[in-house]
Amino acid sequence: MKKFLALLLAAVLSVSLLTGCGDENKGGTGGGNSSTTPNASGTESNDTNTGLDMSKTIKMGILVSDATSAEALAFRNYYTEYIQEHYNVELIYSDELTDAAGETSAIDTFITNNCQVIISFSSFDRAAQIQQCEDAGVYYAVATGTLTEEEYETYKTYEHYIGAIGPSLDVEFETGYNMAKHYLDQGKTNFAIFGGAIPYYTEMHIYRAAGMLTAMVEAGGEGANYKGATDKMSIIGQIFADGEVTTGEIGNINISGYVGGYDMDDAWFGKCAQMAQTPGLEVILAVGNGSDFFGTAAAGTDVLIASVDAYASSYGEAMEAGMLDYLAGKFSASIGPIFIASYRAALGSPIRTSEGNALALSQGYWIATSAEEFNTYYAVDSSVDSPAYTKELLDTLLTADYAAFEKFVSQYSFEEIQKMK
Amino acid sequence: MKTKGMEIFKRIVKIAVIPAGTLLLVFLLCSANGVKLFETEGNWILFFRATASVMLTTFALSLNLNSGRFDFSIGSIALLSSVISASICTSKGLPSAAMLVISIVAGAVLGLLSGGIYVIVKLPPIIVSLGVALFYEGLAFAVTNGYGVSFVANKELTSFPSVLHYALVILGGLFFFIFVFDYTQFGYDYKALLSGQKVSVNMGIKEIPNAVGCYVIAGALMGVVGFISATNTGTIQMALNFGSIGVMFTAFLPMFIGGFIGRFCNEKIGYLLGAVTTAFISLMYARLNVDSSIQQIVTALILVVFLIYLNNENKVIELVMLKKHLKKKTK
DSSP states (O other): OHHHHHHHHHHHHHHHHHHTTOSTTSOOOSSSOEEOOOOOTTOOSBOTTTOOBOOSOEEEEEEESOSSSHHHHHHHHIIIIIIHHHSSEEEEEEEEOOSHHHHHHHHHHHHHTTOSEEEEOOOSOHHHHHHHHHHHTOEEEESSSOOOHHHHHHHTTOTTEEEEEEOOHHHHHHHHHHHHHHHHTTTOOEEEEEOTTGGGTOHHHHHHHHHHHHHHHHHSOTTOOBTTBOSHHHHHHHHHHHTSOOOEEETTEEEEEEEOSOOOSHHHHHHHHHHHTOTTOOEEEESSOOHHHHHHHHTTSOOEEEEEEEOOHHHHHHHHTTSOOEEEEEOGGGGHHHHHHHHHHHTTOOOOOTTSOOEEEEOOOEEEOSHHHHHHHHHHHTOSSSOSSOHHHHHTTSSOOHHHHHHHHHOOSHHHHHHHO | OHHHHHHHHHHHHHHHHHHHHHHHHHHHHHHHTTOOSSOSHHHHHHHHHHHHHHHHHHHHHHHHHTTTOOOTTHHHHHHHHHHHHHHHHHHHTOOHHHHHHHHHHHHHHHHHHHHHHHHHHOOOHHHHHHHHHHHHHHHHHHHTTTSOEEOTTOTTGGGOOSHHHHHHHHHHHHHHHHHHHHSSHHHHHHHHHHHOHHHHHHTTOOHHHHHHHHHHHHHHHHHHHHHHHHHHHTEEOOOOTTTTTHHHHTTHHHHHHHHHHTTTSOHHHHHHHHHHHHHHHHHHHHHTTOOHHHHHHHHHHHHHHHHHHHHTHHHHHHHHHHHHHHHHHHO
């Protein structure tokens, strides 16, 4: 009887772990590493055009620290529903990682599983990940985001470090800057800022907020400054020092509210509602998702909300309802080029810079300022038949030299990509 | 007569001392910072929402915990029941009242399943509830393809938050809980099992249906908590790998406070006052924009200090009595 009970409990736990993997076509998450079945329809087994032997299934491990955000789900969808369907690869996803020890353990599991490449969406300890993969002779790539200059200098010559493609910190700064400028140009003067992961010292959020503040300093008139700081680097330094954005006046621009973190408790939601209902407030600038946290509280007011995230249907609804006014969204196919770089490395044709170093290429966001614009972008971004980067486009990178590869990545705007098709 | 009146007064003081003392403290802290504790309607809504949500979670947690059943799955029940109700209501265009009812029913069914697994496998409830929590979190993730549910644009469903609605939820929940556990056979059996399981079973009380009943009620209460949380923002964020367990921890402080106050009145009233106390603290955090790390430290300190007091209460009383005695002697 005890055996039966133990088995039953094991079954319940197993089902729960498997259920966390999403639907049957969507790879796994939630518990244990999960792989998706390769289906390389349309894949050339030994392509005479590329000269690459693509007959063997390449196993790739994907490290993820977030399995539930719109951005993470869109990325996952693109890899499992499109890339895996068109290339001879098997993608094995990690658990939702929560710390550096988890990353080390997941990489060990991937290596035991004979993964030839590890693509990482997790950044608790990039340096340790790169070193671990180099020591094990396994290729490693950063899926979205970039290394710091110091880190890049250290690891750029590592044989198994493929590189990073994604919004650099400069792009993150510009994203915040452009968002704030969009409203400053309209004459708005009363802002609130949602700082997302600034309290946890997440660089990309700090840079986005710094971009917003820099735009305000520029528009604030003579002598305008943020706590004495007037230029990009000193503003970034000030946010790092404080771990938050301080409310107050920047010349004739007013920051009347600030909320940071993702506590999701009563006090936190209270702070969000309080900020959204600040008298005289015109715009909420969010370094992350804004409409989900402030949309309801701001409903019925004239407060405009601007967010940085990905293209998800809920944002479309929020835009239609007037709860979201501006979205800087990552497009899901933006992780296509790093896949090709990883695939080439596994096939024995790694791509390096002209100096023989790892890749460090920057990409930006698609900006939607109306529901129509959003719907146009979303239709392409969510398509599993014809996403932004189709197989035909990505295949051109299989034999591209560094210059061509770099040029391809730099043309990331919606219009540029459509032109390439 | 005078003595009786004095006793009643003393009892009222003991019942009110923690919530009133907390209110006074947060009021003074806010005043010192030039902030009004209750300035806008939003502040009142936050206070009533926190009270309703924490009170129901405390009921749900204490229900099984007092019987030695540690239930980690209550947060996942709140999550999954709200996913079910929100999905149905957004697709069918149903109003918030329907969402509340569906949440309660879904929560009760999920509680029944959780309790059913516990009584069938007869493993320690802590293990079973962890498995169930993972299962429900995974199910919610699978049902929504990981995206959760968003209905920020649905004005009907997001119109629920108001002082009146939350006050009705508080009163309804309190009366229901008092009625079931103080005025029904189920409640008498529950109390008998609490005081002595073996004796009660020998007397003919059926422990298994009672335990399952407790899980069903706890599930229904968490269904309401899930509903409150979902309609507050119009979004339901997914949680994996025990991410839903955090909800349970919001109920510990009010449960201990409620237990203390329960010595002087009905324990359920004590839980309500415990929830009111934590709602005052939450409101103060929001009004003073207290950093989350400081919030966690303060909340943990309050909990630890309170537990230290409860565990050493006799010694504290003895110390006070001794001091009084010595003072008298020196006079």
